Amino acid sequence: MRPPFGTMLKRGFLRHCPNCGGGHLFVHWLRMRERCPTCGIKFEREEGFFLGAFLINFGIGEGLIALLLFGYIILLSANKDVSIPAFIAAGIGMSIAATLFFYPFSKTIWSALDLAMKPLEDKELTDAMEHRLKHGDG
Ligand SMILES: [Zn+2]
Helix, strand or coil, rough: CCCCCCHHHHHHCCCCCCCCCCCCCCCEEEEEECCCCCCCCECCCHHHHHHHHHHHHHHHHHHHHHHHHHHHHHHHHHCCCHHHHHHHHHHHHHHHHHHHHHHHHHHHHHHHHHHHCCCCCCCHHHHHHHHHHHHCCC
């Protein structure tokens, strides 16, 4: 009963559980719960699992820096007096803000990609069900 890839990815982009679509996966913006409160799956499926999420977040940050650099080049071609320190400051500020903003999305998107590539194993499904039963939501 695995959801289709598009559904899982859409759920990931909405910071929802890619497996069941349930929400409230975060204690606060930067802190993800260990398990989905709805279906009980464990998000960190193995040691170093979220390295992929960090890679997504890094890629978004680098992409934005590249766009800023293109903007700088375009402005520079029209006006030679464009302020370099202002662009460096904007780049630093944007990197920090984007990393913080996209952090939770990168985690749920990565969870969706990982689930699409590597479906839940029987032992993970059993573990999730036991967790749901133990917490009175079975
Ligand atoms: Zn779930």
